Amino acid sequence: MDITIHSTFLPHNDAEAAIAFYRDVLGFEVRNDVGYQDMRWITVGPVGQPETSIVLTPPAVDPGITDDERRTVIEMMAKGTYGMLMLATEDLDGVFAKIATSDAEIVEEPTEQPYGARDCSLRDPAGNMIKIQQIR
Numbered sequence: 001m002d003i004t005i006h007s008t009f010l011p012h013n014d015a016e017a018a019i020a021f022y023r024d025v026l027g028f029e030v031r032n033d034v035g036y037q038d039m040r041w042i043t044v045g046p047v048g049q050p051e052t053s054i055v056l057t058p059p060a061v062d063p064g065i066t067d068d069e070r071r072t073v074i075e076m077m078a079k080g081t082y083g084m085l086m087l088a089t090e091d092l093d094g095v096f097a098k099i100a101t102s103d104a105e106i107v108e109e110p111t112e113q114p115y116g117a118r119d120c121s122l123r124d125p126a127g128n129m130i131k132i133q134q135i136r
Contacts, residue, residue: 004052008054008085010054010056010057010124010126010128011056011057011077011082011083012058012124012126013077014125014126015042015056017125017126018042018056018126019033019044021124021125022044022054023044025098025102025104026087026099026130027047028045028047028054029044029046030042031053040058041056041058042056043055044056054085059074059077059126060074077126080123080127080128080129081129082127083128084128084130085130085131086131087130088132088133088134088135089132089133090134092110092118096109096120096132099120104123104124105122107120107121107122107129108121117134119132119133119134120132
């Protein structure tokens with residue numbers, strides 16, 4: 001089989017903050033910005049990798065989700081336990097140095113992990129955990 005990852009979805013609760021984080025802090029390009037009523041779906045992705053995208057979505061907008069489930073999703077987002085994204089770079093220290101100059105919420109500086117990886121952790125404005133791993 002020949003299967004690739006085309007896009008993944010993460011919730012956002014502030015479109016402008018999400019754009020500023022993914023574009024200005026991580027250096028991604030904004031590929032699409034679609035509004036409907038008071039909601040926005042924003043597609044971002046790494047420059048030079050048009051085949052891989054992240055779609056930033058309003059939280060819990062599926063019509064099959066109950067109000068209780070929607071509240072749970074929003075509570076989990078606030079704690080940073082709902083969504084996660086793993087990124088990778090050959091220059092973890094350089095990337096982290098740039099991120100550290102922003103107002104991004106740093107969870108963990110570059111660290112040699114007991115499971116064999118070296119990575120850092122931060123949260124996007126919606127609370128989603130972003131881990132960036134060193135490519136070795």
